[in-house]
Amino acid sequence: MGKRGVASFLFLAMILLATPRLWALDEWALESSGAPLLVPPFKREVFAGEVFRAGLVQGQALKLTFDGGNRGGVVLAIPVKDKTALAEKEVLKSGVPAVMVYSAGEADGVAVRVFTGAGSLTGELEPMDEKTVSEGETAEFAMAPGIEAIGRFINVSDFRSSVTYEFFSGQTSVSRDAARSRTITLDFRGSSKDKRWECEGDKMVVKVHRGKMIVKAGQPFIENPAAAKK
Structure with a gap:
């Protein structure tokens, strides 16, 4: 492979590495757009082979729980x-249960x-603060000390976005890591x-x-520190 070929290969590799990771959808998931919509909160009796689309609500986390009783079962x-x-x-x-954020x-x-089994599928909601933050802006998220916190960061710019997060107790920073370690950079929209x-x-400030x-x-x-560590 000549120098030009090597350069082309490296360029292609850089593009592939920078591209957001996508997962191939199973056929049943592709067809779920036409499946019955489950609007949370919900509880529904389900059976093996059935396909649904569970809705998401802005500012809420969704917990899905399948109860197959003595028969067990698996839901994807x-x-x-x-x-x-x-x-x-x-x-x-x-x-x-699985918590979707x-x-x-x-x-x-x-x-x-519903891959196997039959039983009840439950969808519960719980508030989870959600904010759109633009370049140069800050936003605060209230937290309870001693409990696990979850954060999801989504790039909604057409170009690279970067954000730094920091935890505070009152007005005093309690983050121990350097700002560089608390910075998240996302390269593409989505x-x-x-x-x-x-x-x-x-509180957390971003x-x-x-x-x-x-x-x-x-x-x-998450109700208490003990639950967070399970």
Whole structure:
């Protein structure tokens, strides 16, 4: 391979590495746009082979729980946008819930398939603060100290966006890491990143240095520090 060929290969590799990761959708998930829409909160009796689309609500986290009773069973869930999966499928076993923190601004909903078994599928909502923050702006998110916090950052700019987060107790910063370690950079529209922290302060402050982001952060479905560590 000559120098020109090597240069072309490296250029292509750089493009592939910079492109947001996409997951191929199973056929059932592609067809879920025409499936019955489950608007949370909901509880529905479901059976193996059925496909649904669970709705997302802005400023809320969605918890999906499948109860197959003694028969058990498995439910698959994939957040989707048009014909694109936003993440790998989640496997819900009977009695083990999954908390979805995706924004209604980035996803059309969650494609759900009852893979095996039968029982009840429940969708619960709990508030999770969600704000769109533009370049140069800051936003605050209230937190409870000592409890795990979840944050989701979504680039809604056509170009690269970057944001720094910092935890405070009152007006005093309690973040121990350097700002560089607390900076998230997302290269393309729709690219995203999730973070989890053991919260030490009573609020998180984010500042967008470039571009524009949806920031969704909070402590949904976590009642106490002991629950956060399970």
